[in-house]
Amino acid sequence: MEKKTFAFRLAEERGKNGRKWQARDGVAVAGCTLVDPRGQYKQGFNHPDDWYYC
Amino acid sequence: MPKRVLIVTNSEDLHADLVAERIAADYRPPFRLNLDEYPACYALACGFAGGRWEGWLRHVPADDALSLEEVGAVWMRKKAPFRFPSGPLAGQEKAHADAETNHILLGLLRSLDCYWMSHPDSLRGSAWKPEQMQRAARMGFAVPASFVTNIRSEVKGFRETAGHGLVFKALSNVMTAAAAVPPEERVAVGVPTTRIGEEHDDMLDAVAELPCFFQHYVPKRHELRATVIGDSLFAARIHSQDDPRTATDWRDMSAPIRYEAAELAPDVARRCLDFVRSYGLSFGALDLILTPGGEHVFLENNPVGQFLFVEQLVPELDMTGAVARCLVEGATGKRSAR
Numbered sequence: 001m002e003k004k005t006f007a008f009r010l011a012e013e014r015g016k017n018g019r020k021w022q023a024r025d026g027v028a029v030a031g032c033t034l035v036d037p038r039g040q041y042k043q044g045f046n047h048p049d050d051w052y053y054c
Numbered sequence: 055m056p057k058r059v060l061i062v063t064n065s066e067d068l069h070a071d072l073v074a075e076r077i078a079a080d081y082r083p084p085f086r087l088n089l090d091e092y093p094a095c096y097a098l099a100c101g102f103a104g105g106r107w108e109g110w111l112r113h114v115p116a117d118d119a120l121s122l123e124e125v126g127a128v129w130m131r132k133k134a135p136f137r138f139p140s141g142p143l144a145g146q147e148k149a150h151a152d153a154e155t156n157h158i159l160l161g162l163l164r165s166l167d168c169y170w171m172s173h174p175d176s177l178r179g180s181a182w183k184p185e186q187m188q189r190a191a192r193m194g195f196a197v198p199a200s201f202v203t204n205i206r207s208e209v210k211g212f213r214e215t216a217g218h219g220l221v222f223k224a225l226s227n228v229m230t231a232a233a234a235v236p237p238e239e240r241v242a243v244g245v246p247t248t249r250i251g252e253e254h255d256d257m258l259d260a261v262a263e264l265p266c267f268f269q270h271y272v273p274k275r276h277e278l279r280a281t282v283i284g285d286s287l288f289a290a291r292i293h294s295q296d297d298p299r300t301a302t303d304w305r306d307m308s309a310p311i312r313y314e315a316a317e318l319a320p321d322v323a324r325r326c327l328d329f330v331r332s333y334g335l336s337f338g339a340l341d342l343i344l345t346p347g348g349e350h351v352f353l354e355n356n357p358v359g360q361f362l363f364v365e366q367l368v369p370e371l372d373m374t375g376a377v378a379r380c381l382v383e384g385a386t387g388k389r390s391a392r
Contacts, residue, residue, distance in 0.1 A: 003260070004260065004263045005260055005263045006222065006257060006258070006260040006261045006263070006266050007222070007224050007245050007266070008245075008260075009257040009260050010222065010245045010248050010254075010257070011244065011245040013257075014245060014246075014248075021244070021246070021305060021306040021307070021308070022306065022307065022308035023307050023308065024307040024308055024310070026366065027307055027363050027366045027367060028068055028069075028360065028362040028363045028366060
């Protein structure tokens with residue numbers, strides 16, 4: 001499906017280039033993110049009321 | 055009654071694991087409320103009488119109970135969706151359960167008269183980046199020219215005013231809200247701060263869908279992460295320009311760039327501390343740029359920002375210990391409540 005928003009079009013372009021953030025061995029990540037088993041960033045928890053901020 | 059530290063977070067929060075160890079070693083074990091296990095794994099019984107709330111919260115698997123009057127300090131860390139005993143709820147019932155659980159929990163927490171890192175009102179009030187920019191400028195920081203619009207021609211016009219080009223930055227969520235939908239519905243897993251040039255003209259029509267945030271790109275000598283904890287400042291120099299992966303957005307941690315302890319000029323350090331305190335926060339992680347000309351440029355403040363990645367790369371910046379000390383001092387009345 002065609003992406004409608006600018007952010008998602010940028011994300012789509014980034015995906016085509018194969019660029020993903022990766023973690024550094026033994027180092028935690030920055031921001032509201034976690035690391036998946038392949039060492040790539042994934043979204044952390046999302047709260048319905050969004051009452052904590054990164 | 056000796057007070058305890060309450061940590062509100064989720065079960066995957068490594069920062070909380072390490073700070074809790076330090077608090078336990080130096081004082082007494084904190085009570086941890088993991089929101090992704092709440093209310094499923096917790097028992098709660100609180101009553102309002104005589105003008106105040108009294109009662110307790112018990113983590114059932116550990117049989118660890120915390121009375122409200124025992125709480126001397128609260129560390130508001132990370133979020134998580136609630137978990138209910140019967141499993142995932144759906145539709146309107148889930149919406150109601152989330153809202154009701156949120157209201158009761160936050161309502162009880164807000165009734166606590168104790169030290170906060172940081173109070174929910176301060177967290178909520180400090181999270182809005184457009185307001186942060188204006189406040190930072192008022193306090194003497196240089197702040198990049200910025201623009202929000204849903205008009206394509208305005209983006210191009212703003213780009214013409216930028217000596218070094220533009221960046222696009224998502225203000226709400228760098229991971230494009232991926233966690234808000236089931237994995238099978240995810241169509242994007244994040245967009246970092248991105249330089250926007252003429253090669254993006256074909257997609258600029260998409261700004262019509264919702265207003266977007268653009269900022270003048272600021273040339274960098276290096277970047278700084280300035281973490282305020284209580285009255286202390288821990289600054290790290292991030293050599294983001296040493297690798298193309300981090301030149302625009304340093305959060306790609308796979309690039310082996312250098313991190314070093316930095317000492318900020320006294321006026322810049324003072325400004326960082328004052329900025330965080332101006333919201334009533336007792337913690338803040340500021341992102342700054344040092345330009346080739348030696349100017350400090352404010353990008354944003356993260357009121358519940360991560361600090362462990364900096365400490366792991368610059369061990370002399372003992373922020374884990376500083377957070378633990380602050381919370382213990384708060385719990386024992388050596389720090390003021392807010």
